[in-house]
Amino acid sequence: MDKIISLCKRRGFIFPGSEIYGGMANSWDYGPLGVELKNNIKKEWWRRFVQGRPDVVGIDTALIMNPKVWEASGHVSNFSDPLVECKKCHQRFRADHVDGKKCPECEGALTDPRQFNMMFKTFIGPAEDQANTAYFRPETAQGMFVNFKNVLDTSRKRLPFGIAQIGKAFRNEITPGNYIFRTREFEQMEIEYFIPQPEKDEDWEKYFNMWLDEMKQWLRDLGVSDKKLHYKDIPDGERAHYSKRTVDVEYDFPFGQRELYGLAYRADFDLKNHSEYSNADLQYTDPETGKKYLPHVIEPTWGVDRSLLVAILEAYHEDNAPTSDKGETETRVVLKFPKWLAPVKVAILPLSKKDELSGEAKKLFEDLSKNFVCEYDETQSIGKRYRRQDEIGTPYCVTVDFDSLEDKKVTVRDRDTMEQERISIDELKEYLREKINS
Ligand code: ATP
Numbered sequence: 001m002d003k004i005i006s007l008c009k010r011r012g013f014i015f016p017g018s019e020i021y022g023g024m025a026n027s028w029d030y031g032p033l034g035v036e037l038k039n040n041i042k043k044e045w046w047r048r049f050v051q052g053r054p055d056v057v058g059i060d061t062a063l064i065m066n067p068k069v070w071e072a073s074g075h076v077s078n079f080s081d082p083l084v085e086c087k088k089c090h091q092r093f094r095a096d097h098v099d100g101k102k103c104p105e106c107e108g109a110l111t112d113p114r115q116f117n118m119m120f121k122t123f124i125g126p127a128e129d130q131a132n133t134a135y136f137r138p139e140t141a142q143g144m145f146v147n148f149k150n151v152l153d154t155s156r157k158r159l160p161f162g163i164a165q166i167g168k169a170f171r172n173e174i175t176p177g178n179y180i181f182r183t184r185e186f187e188q189m190e191i192e193y194f195i196p197q198p199e200k201d202e203d204w205e206k207y208f209n210m211w212l213d214e215m216k217q218w219l220r221d222l223g224v225s226d227k228k229l230h231y232k233d234i235p236d237g238e239r240a241h242y243s244k245r246t247v248d249v250e251y252d253f254p255f256g257q258r259e260l261y262g263l264a265y266r267a268d269f270d271l272k273n274h275s276e277y278s279n280a281d282l283q284y285t286d287p288e289t290g291k292k293y294l295p296h297v298i299e300p301t302w303g304v305d306r307s308l309l310v311a312i313l314e315a316y317h318e319d320n321a322p323t324s325d326k327g328e329t330e331t332r333v334v335l336k337f338p339k340w341l342a343p344v345k346v347a348i349l350p351l352s353k354k355d356e357l358s359g360e361a362k363k364l365f366e367d368l369s370k371n372f373v374c375e376y377d378e379t380q381s382i383g384k385r386y387r388r389q390d391e392i393g394t395p396y397c398v399t400v401d402f403d404s405l406e407d408k409k410v411t412v413r414d415r416d417t418m419e420q421e422r423i424s425i426d427e428l429k430e431y432l433r434e435k436i437n438s
Contacts, residue, residue, distance in 0.1 A: 001178075001179060001254045001255065003316070003333075004179075004312055004313065004316060005179055007316075007333065007391060008034070008312070010391075011033060011388070011391055011392050012031035012032045012033050012034070013030070013031055013033045013034040013037065013312070013343075013392075014028050014029070014030055014031060014034050014179075014180065015028065015029045015030075015031050016028060016029075017029050025176065025184065026176040026177055026182075026183055026184070027183060027184065027185065028179070028180050028183065033343045033344070033392055034308075034343075036343035036344070036373060037308055037311070037312075037337075037341065037343045038187075038304060038305075038308055040340065040341050040342075040343065041222075041304060041307050041308060041311070041341070042166050042187075042189065042304060044221075044340060044341075045166065045189050045218075045302065046058065046164075046166065048218070049162075049164055049189075049191060049214070050164050053162075055157070055160060055161045055162060056161065056162040056163070056164050056191060056193075057151060057155050057157065057161070057162075057163055057164070058163070058164045058165065058166075059143065059144065059147055059151065059163055059164070059165050060165060060166075060167065061140070061143030061144075061146075061147060061165060061167075062137075062143070063136055063137055063167070063168060063170075064122070064124070064134050064135070064136060064137070065134075065135075065137060065142065065143070065146070067133065067134050067135060068277055068278070069142050069146060069274075070119065070135050070138075070142070071277060072273045072274050072276070072277035072278070073142050073145075073270065073273065073274075074273070075119055075135075075138060076117070076119075079117060079118055079119055079138060080115040080116050080117045080118060081094050081095075081096070081115075081116055081118060081173075081174055082094065082095035082096060082113035082114070082115060082116070083095065083113060083114055083115070083116040083174050084098065084110040084111055084112070084113050085110065085111045086103035086105065086106060086108040086109070086110055086111075087108055087109045087110070087111060088103065088106050088108025088109070089103060089105055089106045089108055091103065091105050091106075092174055092175070093110070093174065093175055094174045094175055095110075095113040097175060098110070116172075116174060117172075118138060118171045118172045118173065118174075119135040119136070119138050119170075119171070119172065120135065120136040120138075120170045120171075120172050120184075121133055121134070121135055122134055122135070122136065136170035137168075137169055137170065138169055138170060138171050139169050139188060139190070139301075140165045140166070140167045140169055140188050140190045141190050141192060141270075141299065141301075142270075143165055143167075144163040144164075144165060144190070144191075144192040145192065145270045145271060145274055146274060146278075147163065148163070148192075148194070148271060148274075148282055148295075149280060149281075149282055151163055152284065158287060159194055159195060159196045159284060159295055160193060160194060160195040160196065160207060161193070161194055162191045162192060162193035162194065163191070163192050163194075164189070164190065164191045164192075165189075165190055166187065166188070166189045166190075166304070167187065167188065168185060168186070168187050168188075169185075169186060169187070169188050170184060170185050171184060171186075172184060178253070178255050178258075179309065180305045180306075180308070180309050181253065181255075181258065181305075181306060181309060183305065186303060186304070186305045187303070187304035187305060188301060188302065188303060188304065189301075189302040189303075189304055190299065190300070190301045190302070191211075191299065191300050191301075192270075192297050192299055193207060193211065193297065193298040193299070193300070194284075194295040194296070194297055195207050195295060195296050195297070195298060196286075196295065196296075197268070197293045197294070197295065197296060198296060201244075204244070204265055204296060204298065205245075207298045208245060208263070208265050208298050211263055211298055211300045212231070212247060212263055214300070215249060215261060215263060215300055215302075218302075219249075221338065221340075222307065222310070222311050222314075222338070222341065223311060223314045223315060223336075223337065223338045223341070224251070224310055224311075224314050225314060228251055228252040228314075229249065229250070229251055229260075230249075230250040230251075230252075230257060231247050231248075231249060231250075232247065232248045232249075232250055233245070233246075233247055234246040234247070234248060239264075240264070240266075240269075242266060242267050242269035243264050243265055243266055243267070243269075244265050244267065245264070245265045246262065246263065246264040246265070247262070247263045247264075248261075248262055249261040249262065249263070251306075251310055253309075253310075253313070254313070259306075260303065260306050260307075260310060261300070261301060261302050261303065261306075262299075262300075262301045263298070263299070263300045263301070264298075264299045264301075265296070265297075265298055265299075266296070266297045266298070266299055267296050267297070268294040268295065268296050268297070269297075270297060271294045271295065271297070272294055275294065282294060311337065311341060312335065315335040315336050315337045315341075315393055316333070316335060317333070317334050317335075317336050318331055318332065318333055318334075319331075319332055319334065320332065321387075321390075321418060322418075323383070324381075324383055332387065332390055333387075333390065333391050334390040334391065334393070334415060334416075335390075335391065335392060335393030336393065336415070336416055337393040337395075339395045339435075339436050339437075339438075340436075341393075342393045342394060342395050343373065343392065343393065344373050344374065344375045344389070344392060344393075344394045345372040345373050345374065345394065345395060345396065345432075345436055346368055346372050346373075346374045346375075346394065346395075346396045346397075346398060346432060346436075347374070347375045347376075347377060347385070347389045347394045347396070347397045347398065348361050348364050348365045348368065348374055348375070348376050348377075348398050348400070349361070349377055349378070349382065349385050349386075349397055349398065349399050349400070350378050350399075350400045350401075351382060351399055351400065351401040351402070352378075352402075353378050353379070356402075356405055357400050357401070357402070357404075357405075358378055360400050360404060360405065361376065361378070361400040362376065364398065364400065364410070364425070364428070367429065368398075368428070368429060368432070371429060371432075371433065372432065372436065375389075375394065382399065385397075386413065389415070390415060393415070394415060395414070395415045395416075395435070395436065396412055396413065396414065396415065396432060396435065396436070397412070397413040397415075398410050398411070398412055398413075398428070399411040399412075399413065404425070407422075408424060408425050408426070409422045409423060409424050409425065410422070410423060410425060410428060411423075412428070412431070412432075
């Protein structure tokens with residue numbers, strides 16, 4: 001983790017939050033490359049699961065909702081973690097994260113656990129009282145449930161269909177930590193997939209398995225090795241009471257095997273509660289039989305930040321690269337992102353800062369940046385510039401040299417093989433397009 005954290009800071013993926021003020025409780029800011037990487041994850045997810053499917057539509061709902069939403073969803077009464085405090089050093093921990101009754105820091109005795117609600121509170125308007133208390137959403141899912149009827153009435157969808165959303169969620173975690181793995185402010189990508197009321201288990205299982213397969217394929221495309229993934233069926237007694245099946249997708253992080261994503265069959269729990277609390281009729285009318293009922297729900301959930309973390313962990317490689325001294329090699333750090341994920345696709349590197357070369361290279365940047373995210377860099381030795389592009393995972397470097405002015409060709413270097421090829425400037429865009437989309 002230390003290598004990853006240092007690389008992410010050094011190259012501008014992730015910075016400690018409010019750093020000049022000494023940081024802020026495990027909060028993190030995404031830098032110029034981090035935001036590109038995060039956007040690529042969100043864009044691909046949206047393209048694949050919303051725009052690419054006739055049975056899913058997207059929405060974008062408010063962060064602060066009517067507080068009754070959180071009463072109906074059970075978050076006001078149940079969204080809590082057991083908190084224990086060390087009587088000696090007064091550090092606080094989640095009871096289910098410590099072994100035994102001793103403080104993991106100083107071995108002092110721990111208090112009995114008390115339930116701590118994890119929703120962030122705020123006030124609407126100037127009066128700071130109970131009547132004006134509201135909550136920052138701890139998940140995006142409720143935005144889909146409260147808009148179920150709006151979407152049904154306007155989108156012409158018939159069951160089964162899903163509503164998807166990407167957005168921030170807030171949880172007052174007792175012990176945030178492990179870098180961006182657990183923070184108090186994070187992003188989720190969620191789908192509530194509404195299905196007909198099942199008559200037998202196979203009726204919901206087929207949709208559950210469909211989403212499980214989709215999650216597996218997504219992880220393969222993100223570049224995550226199957227060997228590090230665990231699909232944990234949550235046993236009876238540990239699942240939410242309304243759920244007939246929940247699978248936690250876990251990953252072997254450097255700090256242990258932890259949850260990456262989740263998939264749950266939630267029956268009609270959510271729509272039923274919202275019907276009761278709001279008095280709205282959230283039933284679906286079967287267009288063929290005229291039968292009215294509350295649809296059931298399959299919920300796949302992806303964490304954006306945890307996706308980004310595993311993508312970097314999986315992409316990180318160290319290998320040997322030749323130096324400018326003949327026969328010598330040095331350790332090279334390279335992020336071998338799948339090409340669609342790389343924050344920068346093409347780096348344009350004039351061999352010298354001389355006007356003849358930089359003019360030609362800037363023209364190339366102008367042209368190529370219409371199609372790909374490009375970076376233009378003319379400072380430092382070419383070796384150092386290659387190292388930087390390897391470290392940020394740029395699949396192709398294009399070098400403009402003095403020969404280019406004569407033969408109208410440039411050198412294209414491949415990140416993974418480090419092989420170099422001379423390509424005619426006329427054919428460069430097509431060449432890169434084919435390579436990047438392959
Ligand atoms: P955990 O057991 O790790 O606290 P959870 O079971 O509470 O997670 P869910 O409520 O299922 O998590 O949230 C869905 C997804 O949102 C998780 O799979 C994870 O990817 C992401 N997520 C949840 N909490 C956090 C957090 N504090 N920081 C970053 N991502 C989070």
